[in-house]
Amino acid sequence: MPENLYRRGKTWWGRAQVAGDEHRRSLRTRDRTEARRRLTAWLEDLNRAAYAGEERHTWQEAVVRFTTEVLPDNVKPKTATRYLVSLRQLDALLRDRLVDRPESLPADKRITRTTIADIVSERKKSGATNATIRRDLTAASAVLKACTGWGWRDxxxxxxxxxxHIKERRAPILLPTADEITAAIAAVPATMGQMMALAWRTGMREDEIVTLEHPQVHLPARIDLTKTKTNRPRAIPLTGPITDLAVGTIAGTVRHLKSKLVFWHGDGAGFANFASNFAAQRRSHGIRFRFHHLRHRFAVDYLRAGGNIYDLQQILGHASIKTTELYLDYLTPEEKEQAMHGPAQNPAQVQRFGTDNRA
Incomplete structure (x- = not known):
């Protein structure tokens, strides 16, 4: 086999002579061991096509092509990482399967809804949660969708x-107390404490804070977010309940002469490993809440301070008001009434709970 491998630049290529025809193909890897594995799979496909009359495609071949051609340009890095974790779990269950049209395959090689049901059963037996299994199915669906695009199946x-059948149960929201948050901010490094304070006062997500740049900040009016979870830009007003406290937090940061980042270390570099660093601080100081729980605390505080549920939806960037409504469960009846019917900063917002015509 080694003679069938060669390099172009740093990338391994394969070549083969099958049924009198010469074939060459990029194996899309710089790793020799991986190149040999992909070459073996390719040679098997060539031989099937030449001597059995039609080409077959294995699940592993589909995953390799998906991870090299689809993932890099179409999926966010964090999502790609979750896909790869799921695909590794699925490998043991699908490695012997073929991704071609089921009607053309032996029953034990097909991927059908029955196959998917069997995967769910096996994952449940292994102790995987419904949320994890749903993520696994999403990854499998992404690969199979790519296969339809390649014309391998319909x-x-x-x-x-x-x-x-595998409904995802939402974990109860943990609301750290103000004293817990204040103590944690005092315990961690100063810049991390400022980032925690900003999350507490704006509901911004961890990644949004880590990547926040000065051109996005317009004190004392608003913060413009362009890099969001949903890819939908949004603005956080700094003039409403709770969010006005964020002005002092940002104003108290030290600006680097060369870096655009609001929060930086060293020579203006960003916090590439913030999540793991925060986890280490939690263990070191016995902090019981996660960074994301500061977002939950903000949401409840905002509503308790008289904020409107629709304004909160816009601040948090929720696509559906139903997601934001979860925070209503943490309010008193009077607070809930105010949150649902009180004046909104955006008066054009369509009201879900009806109008209040009282004087």
Whole structure:
């Protein structure tokens, strides 16, 4: 086999002579061991096509092509990482399967809705949660969707399978107390404490704070967020309940002469490993809450301070008001009434709970 491998630049290529025809193909890797594995799979496909009359595609081949051609340009890095974790879990269950049209395959090689149901059963037996299994199915669906685009098959059983059987149970929201947050901010390094304070006062997500740049900040009016979880830009007003406290937090940061980042270390570099650093601080200081819980604390504080549920939806960047409504469960009846019917900063917002015509 070694003679069938060669390099172009730093990338390994494969070549083969099958049925009198010469074939060459990029193996899309710089690793020799991985190149040999991909070459073996490719040679098997060539031989099937030449001597059995049609080409077959393995699940592993589909995953390799998906991770090299689809993931890099179409999926966010964090999502890509979750996909890769799921695909590793699925490998043991699908490695012997073929991704071609089921009707052309032996029953034990097909990927159908029955196959997906079997995967769910096996993952449940292994102790995987419903949330994890749903993520696994999303990753499998993404690969099978790519296979339809490549013309290998016409259906996507992972997408078609009824996921109501594995409903995801939302974990109870943890609301750290003000004293807990204040103590934690005092315990961690100063810059990390400022980042925690900003999350507490704006509901911004961890990644949004880590990547926040000065051109996005317009004191004392607002923060413009362009790099969001949903890819939908949004603005956080700094003139409303609770959010006005963020002005002092940002004003208290030290600006680096060369870096645009609001929060930096060293020579203006960003915090590439902030999540793991915060986890280490939690262990070191016995902090019981996660960084994301500061977002929950802000949401409840905002509503308790008289904020409107629709304004909160815009601040948090929720696509659906139903997600924001979860925070209503943490209010008194009077606070809930105010949150649902009180004046909004955006008066054009359509009211879900009806209008209040009282004087």
């Amino acid at each position: 259906d996507n059983p992972a997408k078609e399978w009824d996921r109501s």
